Amino acid sequence: MKLKSILLLFLIVLTFHVNAQEKNNKSNYYSDFVADENGNRLNDITVRVQGSNRTTKTNINGEFTIEAGEGDTIELSKNGVLINTYVYDGSSEYKIEDNSNRYISKTSKEPENDFLIQLDSAQFYKKRDPFKSIEFIENALKSQTSKRGNSINIANAYEVLGDVYVNLKQYDLAVSNYKTSLSNKSDTSVKLKLAKALTFEGDFNESNTILNSILNKKKTSLQKIEVYETIGDNYLNLKDYVNSETNFNQALTFAKANNYTQKVTILNPKLAEVSRLQGKVSEANMYLNNTIEVSKKATLNKRAAITNSVANQYRDQQNFDKEIELKKQTLQDLEAANLNKVNTEFEDDEEISVQQLNLDIGNAYAKKKSFTKAIGYLEKSKNDADKASDIETKKEAVEQLSEIYKNVGDYKKALSNYQEYVSLVDILYKKKEKEIEAAVTINKTLGEKQNRINSLEKDRELTESNYKLYESEQQVTVENYKRQRLIIYSLIGGLLLLLAAIYFMYKSNKQRRLANNLLALKSLRSQMNPHFIFNALNSVNSFIAQNDERTANRYLTDFSTLMRNVLNNSEEDFIPLSKEIELLELYMKLEHSRFKDKFDYKVEIDENLKISEYQIPPMLLQPYIENAVWHGLRYKKEKGFLKVAFHQKNEESICIEISDDGIGRKKSKELKTANQQKQQSKGMDNIKKRVAILNEMYSDKVDVFIEDLNTDSTGTKVVLTLKKD
Known part of the structure; x- marks a missing residue:
């Protein structure tokens, strides 16, 4: 082949x-x-x-x-x-x-009109249908592959392609295509776009290098503003607040001088944020007041976006009264216009909704300990979110309501809202799984399209090289052996190009495989055995039925802490081993409170073990402990014992042993019903998949071995070896 x-x-x-x-x-x-x-x-x-x-x-x-x-x-x-x-x-x-x-x-051979028509169509569909836009760009580039001296057309096509990828938030591809555009034609506007894409990608230093190179070049007033604004953004991300403030002020000066009101309303909050981070609160408030004053003449959409943004900055200052005042003002504007939501009309096209505003106001009142007012706004946010099918906002509202009702002593409503919260989390997980699958498909499609376009660029470069070769042959009459040598060189060059293409394809496939593994890990982390959640809730319900309010409250508090920590850690690939141990101790405490007559437990940590040096995937050990309790100790007639031990194996790894003196794996399997034996444990299957992916990505970081604890097949011991990063 x-x-x-x-x-x-x-x-x-x-x-x-x-x-x-x-x-x-x-x-x-x-x-x-x-x-x-x-x-x-x-x-x-x-x-x-x-x-x-x-x-x-x-x-x-x-x-x-x-x-x-x-x-x-x-x-x-x-x-x-x-x-x-x-x-x-x-x-x-x-x-x-x-x-x-x-x-x-x-x-x-071919009129120029075809390229212009294709590129114009690509511009038209750039935001409406990005994938169709990419197809038009591909067709436009095909029409130029066989042409000569068309570097301006090629540059324009790759510039539009970069714009499409920015709209899709595929900033690495945008950077690559802007660079291809600039290799064909030097253009200040494209350099500015490249710098912004690098900022979005997080490469702030390279972005500043490009922006500084065009500072003294001829450019429009708006471009000057955007250059200084983007440099300010980069310095802000680099935590260089002095340079950030200097550049934002420079941009603001140009914006005021040229009556760019929208830029003024964007730059004032940025200067306020820089001032806040430097501890200059009064100066920050001055900028925020200027922003509000300028926004009064703006459209409802822009005014709402600006007021909401300023309110969020007051929230960061812990000035909840001012936040509430501005959020209520935005809410009144929307209700007066009989609108449930508005688009911000800015580049990110975010939405501001009535349910989100009510949620923010309720949260602000909660932070002020004004629980009665907070409940009113949060209940309204919950109802409005339900009508708008806004699951994310509803989840946040019911979570906060559960916390507030618990604080005011209404445990029945606290439990009701928490149960609704758990249900919404499950729905969101399923939704996110679908989004992850869609993202993988989109990335694969974009990769295929970009590979085809890269092939077209290589063909065009080869064609251009062929023209130059033809010119040199016509200009200089060379002997036969020189012509043969030139052909050999061309063959070697073609071979090198092919090898380079194979290398980049291999690299791209490797990166895509890594991305797929990360997505798979995130999906697996998001799963937690649901029967523990609902059994725990039933335990709470049982305590309430027995009028054991103190035990129910304590159990619910511990359970809420466990679930909150699990959900917070679910977004992380690795967490400190100390955090995982805290979660395990809390989990075992909850299980022990339910099965006090079934087992005791102990967590043993080698005093020479440096826990701070180790990272572990979240919730990696919990399924093994759950198996020990539910399938080993729970069925034991006399009281059992569960032990989790951490000790140093060697300089680069530690050993984690989870042992129980329960009935053992063989006896547990015999006790299962026929239907249960057909069903594989999702928790253990989840762990096997996670360990396989982690070992593929991090060179055998985790090793798991399971054996019987005693010679009579009773008891179970899980030995997990974890390597240092």
Whole structure:
């Protein structure tokens, strides 16, 4: 297969032959060539636009470029003798009978209009349908693959492609395509786009390098503002607040001088944030007040976005009264306009909804300990979110309501809201799983499309190289052995290009495989055995039924802490081993409170073990402990014992042993019903998948071994070896 690819590439290098006609609408220059009936290029032919003094001559390759427009009459002559004339009208071919006994044909293969139509369509669908836009760009590039001297067109196409990837938030691909555009044509606006994409990607230093390189270049007022604003953003992310403030102020000065009101309303909050981070609260509030004042003349959408943004900054300052005042103002504006939500009309196109505003106000009142007012706004947020099918906002509302009802002593409502919260979390997990699957599909599709476009660029580069090779052969008459040597060099160059393409494809596939593994890990981490959750809730319900309010409250508090920590850690690939031990101790405490007569437990940590040096995937050990309790100790007649021990194995790894003196794996399997034996434990299957993926990504970081604790098949011991990062 590789040999066929190399031979095909070799044939392309040797035989690819294209005639080109180019008309640049901006400069009105018309390029073409003159050849005889056998296709031999004719040099030193005088080309003149009739009725003007615009003349030129064909070069050694028969090519010429002259300032002309459609409808102009073109004269061809040789040594002062007129050959003939033709009207340039954009036709694909002209054939001219020569009165001086020379037959001349002048051929153009493809009109320029096709590229412009394709690129214009790509611009139109850039935000409406990004994938369709990419297809138009691909078609536009195909129309240019066989052309020569089309670097401006190529640059424009890759610029639009970069814009599409920015809209899709695929910033690494955007950076790559902006760089390709700049390699074909240096353009200040594209450099600015490249710098912004690098900022989004998190490469702040490279972004600043590019922005500083264009500071003294000619640019529009808006570009000046955006250059200084982006430099300020980069320094803010780098925590260099002095330089950040300097550049934001420079941008604000230009924005005010040129009446860019929208930029003024964007820059004032940024300066407020920098001032807040430097501890200059009064100065920050001055900027925020300026923002509110300027926004009064803005449209409802922009005013709502600005007021909401300023309110969030007051929240960061712990100024909850001001936050509540501004959030209520935005809420009143929306209700007066009979709207449930508005788009911000800014680049990120975020939405501000009534349910989110009510949630923010309720949270602010909760932080002020005004629980009665907080409950009112949170209940409204919950109801509005339910009507709008806004699961995320509803989840946050019921979680906060559960916490507040617990604080005010209404445990029944606290439990009711917490149960609803758990249900919503489950729905969100399923939704996120689908989003992850969709993201993987989209990334795969984008990768395939980008690979095709990269292939087109390589073909174009090969074609351009072929033209240059052809020119050099025409200009210098070389001997046969030199021509053969040049072919060998071309073959080697083609082979190197092919090897480079294979390398980049391998690298891309490796990165995609890593991304898929990370997505799979995130999906697996999001799963937790539901029967523990609902059994625990039943225990709480039982305590309440027995009027054991103190025990129910204590159990619910511990259970809430465990679940909150599990959910917080579910977004992390690794957490400190100390955190995992805290979670395990809390989990075992809860299980022990339910099965006090079944087992005791102990967590043993080697005093020489440096726990702080180790990281572990979250909830990796919990399923093994759960199995020990539910399948080993729970069925034991007498009281059992569960032990979790951590000790140093060697300098680079530790050993974690989970042992129980329960009935053992063999006896547990015998006790299962026929239906239970058909079903595989999702928790253990989850662990096996996670361990396999982790070992693939991190070179056998985790090793798990399970054996019977005693020779009579009673008891179980799980030995897990964890390597240091």
